[in-house]
Amino acid sequence: MSKMHLKLKVNGEEKELLAEPRELLIHVLRERLDITGPHIGCETSHCGACTLEMNGKSVKxxxxxxxxxxGAEITTIEGLAEPGTMNVLQNAFREHHGLQCGFCTPGMITRAHRLLQEIPNPTEEEVRHGMAGNLCRCTGYQNIVKSILAAASEMNAAKEAAE
Ligand code: FES
Ligand code: FES
Structure with a gap:
């Protein structure tokens, strides 16, 4: 099968590669570009472990x-903070025990990052609804929601302080 020449911007870096038309984005990222933050859980669009941002939208x-x-601009968990540092959401997940085994965490945080762009001051219900496409097999949902709400209030407080 003839390969296609693709250009992607991943976490701010231009990448070029040849890919077969049948290849999935998650496989290209993990196997060819060594970007392993997005995980493979179900490969059937149910779990959200593979969530990333593509052109400003959450995508599985x-x-x-x-x-x-x-031609797309893609951000994965690796692109949400400088290497060796953690962003507000990552810190909140650590402080509020928003992870157990950590398998769902990159997808959770990447989705939560976009959710807080869409709704900067969400209610608990809006967080639960906005995160409904991401499953945690450790079932740590209470603390995941708590982490996202804590990150939102920290981000909003920082915004207010800067005004
Ligand atoms: S691996 Fe993509 S949704 Fe589960
Ligand atoms: S922390 Fe284990 S799958 Fe969510």
């Missing part, structure tokens, strides 16, 4: 052909 990367991402 097991549902996207790499060819569909040609």
């Amino acid at each position: 990367s097991c549902t996207v052909f790499a060819a569909q991402a040609n």
Whole structure:
């Protein structure tokens, strides 16, 4: 099968590669570009472990052909903070025990990051609704929600202080 020449911008870096039309974005990222933050859970669009941002939207990367991402701007968990540092959400997940085994965590945090762009001051119900596409097999939902709400209030307090 003939390969396609793809250009992607991943975490601010331009990447070029050849991919077969059948290849999924999650496989290209993990196996070819060594970006292993997005995890493979179900590969059937149910679990959200593979969540990333594509052109400013949350996307489950097991549902996207790499060819569909040609020219796209992609942010994975690796791109949410400088290497060796943690952003507000990552810190909040650590402080509020928002993770247990950690398998769902990159997808959770990447989705939560976009959710807080969409709704900067969400209610608990809005967090639960906005995170409904991300499953935690350790069932740590209470603390995940608590972490996201804590991150939101910290971000809003910082915004107010800067005004
Ligand atoms: S691996 Fe993509 S939704 Fe589960
Ligand atoms: S922390 Fe284990 S799957 Fe969510």
